[in-house]
Amino acid sequence: MQHTPVLLALDIGGSAVKYGIWQNEALSHQSSFPTPLTRKQFYTAIQQLCEEFAALAIGGIAVSCPGEPDETTGIVHGMSYVPFLHVGEFQQEFAAQLGLPVTLQNDADSAALAEMTLGVGRHYQNALFTIIGSGVGLAVVKEGKILKDSAEKIDTFEKFVADKIKVMKNSKVSPVQLGRTVALKNFKWPRTLDGKDVFELAKQGNTVALQEIERMYEALAEIMIVLNEAYSPEIIGLGGGISTNPELLPKLNEQIRQQLSTQNKFSLFKPLYKKEAATQMPKIEICHFKKDANLIGAVLHFQEVYHLNKKQNQEQE
Template identity: 25%
Template sequence: MKKNYLSIDIGGTNIKLAVIDHSGQIQSKKQVRTPHESAEFLAVLEEEIAAVQDTIRGIAFCCPGKVNTDTGVISFGGALPFLDGVSFVEEFQPKFQVPVSVINDGKAAALSELWLGNLKGIENGLALVLGTGIGGGLILEGKLYQGKHFQAGELSFMMKQSATPSFDDMYGKTGSAVGLVKMVNLELGTEDTKDGAAAFEAINQKDPSVYPIFEAFAREIAYMICNIQAILDLDKIVIGGGISAQPIVTNEIRKQYRAIRSELPFLEATLTEVEIDTCRFRNDANLLGALYQLLLNADEELAVNS
């Protein structure tokens, strides 16, 4: 029997699992709630892996936090602070006797786009993932660039000048998709301020009471893109995250980016406009990108041993 791979996307609310073949075709998927206590969390993962262990030849993880892809060690853990210092490689490779890899979730999204999505064939690009904060994965010279400390592309921490610097002055706050949905729903008087469907129904109708909020959000992202482009001179930027399923999101970001450039003729004349597109993969992006990291690790090991 030909064996596939198990890809596991760890989020603050849910853990997504998928059995995927070598070409990136998803064979099966499931989802379980994320335990927020370390022992229970590891027990759930072990149980899920054990259920398919006879059919897999590798395990690929992605998760929040800063991840050393060489050692598999996670730092901080984002919404799951108990992951700080944990290595899934050390935890699961000896138990299941298959290769294990780990990568940050935002960088996994970029890898999925590089492998099979809208960054395929792009030498220099960026996946910009809009969620609670702003995740990102940089593709430079055709490869994922993580930086010496595995923190390149942490766009949430880009700062704006302030007399008393705080997270409120970082793009992770002002460019938060979750924050956008909350602000729109508060203006609408929606009972559930997390109701993305209600927020985007009004946004898509260009409701005058909330559309300026959306325009301001898109302009924040557009300014970020202007700054990134001035430094990196990228070929293409793709917009990801749950809200990217709404075509109006990428369209408005692109509109605001071009408006900023047109308001600054010197900028427009000097810096080449970057292409802005939507990510091809949404809910499956992290699963596919995590697998691609595992495959890259295997290729590197073969190269070293050949």
């Protein structure tokens, strides 16, 4: 990796902003805080972080976020659980507020970059990365290239179908939404439980938690099967906070095998893929960096941009 200054890496999610300091080719000082409701609150929180780490002389901010960041305009297109990102120009305004260079990259693309460079995707050319947080993020890698442009991503009917299915299952798969659902069904305030709490309740025998976790595995298995049919990737990397659960992959694979062994519920989609062969078992691997993949990918993206800008300046001299 290219040498860069000390960086503040941010992973902006729907419920929390995770952060870490990138120094000496490693993350440290990792923590998180609840995602602010407004830009002003967000800028204030990051300014406080920069002041807290002032002795480290932070030289830039590497951001992973939902939506579709366009670094030529500074606008984060699309919609997400973080509305303040999508109202007008963001990147340069953020950089001006902090007085530091800022890079932006989609969260799933960040995870894909980290995993394709240093993680489970190193030995593959065609891969998918499904990152589960407040929603479900999807990154597509074709011939070793992460397809970042919207036109590249949705220029096939397969992608359209896969995305629609993914969106329909978001509320069942997301640990954040899972926590809210279980909280409500247990007559609690929606924000009183998170994904970890739900799994802990399930271990204690809570019926609602057990039912919702079963639905989560069913929905996630459907997503994996349909994405595998649509793209035929060599590997599907699974990341996000939920990927730290050691039970995730064994139970997910078990659910996939169950669905594939029963009467094929995906026959409705078969004609769309125009495939004669039987549905294949997806090859799924947990992301090497798990919940840190987004932060590390954001740093790698900053390094790419930083190195490119440095190279262009040297050529102009």
